[in-house]
Amino acid sequence: MHETDTPTVQERETVIPNKEGLHFRPIMQFVDLASRFSSSINLRCDDRGADASSPMELLMLMATQGTKVTVSARGADAGDALDALVGLIDAGFNEE
Amino acid sequence: MSRGFSRPEGRGHRSRQRRSPQAMITKKGINASPGIAIGPALVLDAEEYRIPRRTIDISAITTEINALDAALATSRQEVAELRVAATRKLGDKTSAIFAFHEEFIADKMLRSAVVEAVKKNRYTAAFAFSQEMGSRQRMFRNVSDPYLKERVRDLYDIEKRILRHILGRARERITQLTTPVVIVAHDITPSQAITLDRGRILGFAINVGGQTSHTAIIARMLGIPAVVALNDITTDVTGGETIVIDGTRGVVITNPDEETTKRYETRRKEDHAFEAQLSELRDLPAVTADGAAISLQANIELAAEARIAMDSGAEGIGLYRTEFMFLGSERMPTEEQQYETFRAAVRHVRGKPLTIRTIDLGAEKMVDYLEPQHDHNPALGLRSVRYCLTHLDMFKTHLRALLRAAIDADVNIMFPMITTLMELRQARSTLHDVMEDLEDDGIPFKHDIAMGMMVETPAAALLSNSFAKEVSFMSIGTNDLTQYTLAVDRANERVAHLYCSHSPAVLKLIREVIQAGRRNNVDVSVCGEMAGAPLYCEMLIGLGIRQLSMAPKDVPEIKQIVRTTSIKRCERIARKVMRFDSDRQVLNYLRGKLREINPESSY
Numbered sequence: 001m002h003e004t005d006t007p008t009v010q011e012r013e014t015v016i017p018n019k020e021g022l023h024f025r026p027i028m029q030f031v032d033l034a035s036r037f038s039s040s041i042n043l044r045c046d047d048r049g050a051d052a053s054s055p056m057e058l059l060m061l062m063a064t065q066g067t068k069v070t071v072s073a074r075g076a077d078a079g080d081a082l083d084a085l086v087g088l089i090d091a092g093f094n095e096e
Numbered sequence: 097m098s099r100g101f102s103r104p105e106g107r108g109h110r111s112r113q114r115r116s117p118q119a120m121i122t123k124k125g126i127n128a129s130p131g132i133a134i135g136p137a138l139v140l141d142a143e144e145y146r147i148p149r150r151t152i153d154i155s156a157i158t159t160e161i162n163a164l165d166a167a168l169a170t171s172r173q174e175v176a177e178l179r180v181a182a183t184r185k186l187g188d189k190t191s192a193i194f195a196f197h198e199e200f201i202a203d204k205m206l207r208s209a210v211v212e213a214v215k216k217n218r219y220t221a222a223f224a225f226s227q228e229m230g231s232r233q234r235m236f237r238n239v240s241d242p243y244l245k246e247r248v249r250d251l252y253d254i255e256k257r258i259l260r261h262i263l264g265r266a267r268e269r270i271t272q273l274t275t276p277v278v279i280v281a282h283d284i285t286p287s288q289a290i291t292l293d294r295g296r297i298l299g300f301a302i303n304v305g306g307q308t309s310h311t312a313i314i315a316r317m318l319g320i321p322a323v324v325a326l327n328d329i330t331t332d333v334t335g336g337e338t339i340v341i342d343g344t345r346g347v348v349i350t351n352p353d354e355e356t357t358k359r360y361e362t363r364r365k366e367d368h369a370f371e372a373q374l375s376e377l378r379d380l381p382a383v384t385a386d387g388a389a390i391s392l393q394a395n396i397e398l399a400a401e402a403r404i405a406m407d408s409g410a411e412g413i414g415l416y417r418t419e420f421m422f423l424g425s426e427r428m429p430t431e432e433q434q435y436e437t438f439r440a441a442v443r444h445v446r447g448k449p450l451t452i453r454t455i456d457l458g459a460e461k462m463v464d465y466l467e468p469q470h471d472h473n474p475a476l477g478l479r480s481v482r483y484c485l486t487h488l489d490m491f492k493t494h495l496r497a498l499l500r501a502a503i504d505a506d507v508n509i510m511f512p513m514i515t516t517l518m519e520l521r522q523a524r525s526t527l528h529d530v531m532e533d534l535e536d537d538g539i540p541f542k543h544d545i546a547m548g549m550m551v552e553t554p555a556a557a558l559l560s561n562s563f564a565k566e567v568s569f570m571s572i573g574t575n576d577l578t579q580y581t582l583a584v585d586r587a588n589e590r591v592a593h594l595y596c597s598h599s600p601a602v603l604k605l606i607r608e609v610i611q612a613g614r615r616n617n618v619d620v621s622v623c624g625e626m627a628g629a630p631l632y633c634e635m636l637i638g639l640g641i642r643q644l645s646m647a648p649k650d651v652p653e654i655k656q657i658v659r660t661t662s663i664k665r666c667e668r669i670a671r672k673v674m675r676f677d678s679d680r681q682v683l684n685y686l687r688g689k690l691r692e693i694n695p696e697s698s699y
Contacts, residue, residue, distance in 0.1 A: 024193065028199060
């Protein structure tokens with residue numbers, strides 16, 4: 001058993017800034033980065049959510065440039081995860 | 097006319113079968129190979145088609161999930177290899193797409209959604225997976241972003257790859273079947289067909305094709321019932337369910353009810369009894385009632401079939417199609433391998449005549465190691481003897497093996513697809529070159545081999561009088577002759593109905609060849625499908641044919657007709673037929689004539 005502490009859910013809102021939106025490479029980076037944290041992480045967009053470990057679900061969000069998204073994390077390192085992931089989004093996935 | 101046998105199976109069932117409320121489906125296609133088959137269906141090559149909804153037994157859930165997992169693992173491996181190759185050749189940008197596909201396939205959410213559907217709805221893995229992918233693809237319809245919209249292609253690509261592996265298990269299994277099955281497929285390629293485990297295939301139900309497509313020919317050759325041109329049988333059948341093939345009438349029934357099954361079981365037994373009756377004819381001579389001997393020979397594709405042919409009462413092999421030894425192997429067979437195959441055929445004919453046709457590859461029959469050039473119109477492209485004459489090394493190896501194996505045997509050599517005198521002369525001089533080489537090397541071979549040609553193009557038929565002066569025999573290949581005369585692709589189900597060998601145009605060409613042969617004292621035989629069809633037997637004899645070469649299993653029935661008829665009657669039939677100018681008239685007349693000697697004929 002791990003995470004015996006009551007997990008805290010944290011979330012933060014941001015906007016997809018890059019031109020091509022949440023497409024292949026950004027998704028890969030997002031999944032890759034999220035996998036480094038023990039927290040379970042979600043990305044929400046309107047009423048649809050995606051598990052951060054699922055490239056398929058993330059693609060299905062069809063988050064184009066300017067889409068408002070919410071990153072949420074539940075677990076011991078939720079805060080760090082949010083910092084890193086929101087940072088990645090805000091940096092436009094380091095594209096262009 | 098008296099007949100020594102009767103065809104079983106009464107005509108016209110008084111009471112029509114009621115359709116059961118379940119999924120008993122009856123489909124009509126083209127009767128490609130006669131007989132009845134009943135057994136479980138095995139679907140091949142379903143990847144390009146809608147995967148039908150099918151529920152499975154609770155005990156099969158684990159099997160389906162394992163199949164899914166295996167397919168996911170293999171697909172991922174495949175994409176990983178593509179990614180590595182792409183990085184090397186195309187750079188990181190392209191390889192990133194494969195990296196994404198890889199992640200996609202490994203997506204746990206995708207897997208669990210499919211597993212859920214298999215468990216909850218008892219769907220097959222293939223159906224559950226295609227449902228899941230289908231719903232995701234539909235979501236892309238409303239996307240306006242052009243880049244994202246394009247991603248539906250990626251999903252489609254991934255879906256096909258994984259489905260291929262889920263269904264691929266079935267395809268691999270086909271070479272090592274453990275129980276007898278009915279093969280359901282879009283089409284069967286010749287190379288696929290020869291890797292099939294013949295002993296365990298009960299029948300074929302095929303989407304495409306016509307009576308003379310290769311699947312049909314192979315099925316008839318093997319004596320396996322087949323129905324072709326069923327359009328979409330692969331979508332009606334999932335695999336595992338019982339299917340009835342009525343290759344005589346061209347009907348396929350899936351999920352037959354008890355009554356239907358029983359009716360077909362009875363017919364199948366009657367058919368076997370009928371065959372047993374025919375086999376009694378085996379040792380009787382093929383001589384007409386007025387004493388003319390007709391030489392009935394057999395067409396074979398494999399050396400081992402020569403034995404079957406001899407057992408069926410054939411007097412020799414009129415056409416040994418050598419290309420199957422090329423289609424059956426991964427790489428070009430060596431001279432020794434070809435020699436061994438030819439020698440096996442020589443052994444099996446036990447001193448009887450054996451006519452070997454040189455490589456007839458190309459068009460729909462091509463092998464990878466010969467670097468197919470994908471002609472825009474393969475039937476009119478670089479095929480058959482044309483291919484051989486532009487690939488002399490390969491051709492010479494083939495001829496060497498043939499000439500060596502022919503020593504001390506009654507072997508003839510025949511060149512296919514000849515259209516001009518020039519081609520024939522080139523082929524002949526190549527043969528002579530090979531003979532000189534063998535002579536120089538001190539290798540024994542058959543010096544006095546009889547050389548003949550196939551007449552299967554209108555050009556060859558029209559010039560047959562000139563050709564007859566340069567060959568020892570001519571053999572009319574009615575399949576290609578019909579295809580080239582009528583400009584109909586016999587494997588294209590949309591025009592297959594226009595293909596008919598009894599077209600007056602084809603018959604005129606056949607008569608031309610027979611007359612040229614007679615004038616020049618050169619033997620003319622028929623070795624196409626027509627030769628084995630009871631419908632045409634009397635007409636061909638009447639036109640002057642004295643040698644017919646057919647599938648081994650057709651020999652007894654043709655022999656029965658020969659023994660029943662007379663030359664006089666045949667000549668009368670031929671004269672009448674040659675006056676018709678529509679194939680309808682020819683067909684109706686010949687049907688009537690056949691009924692006179694065989695009242696219950698199914699033609």
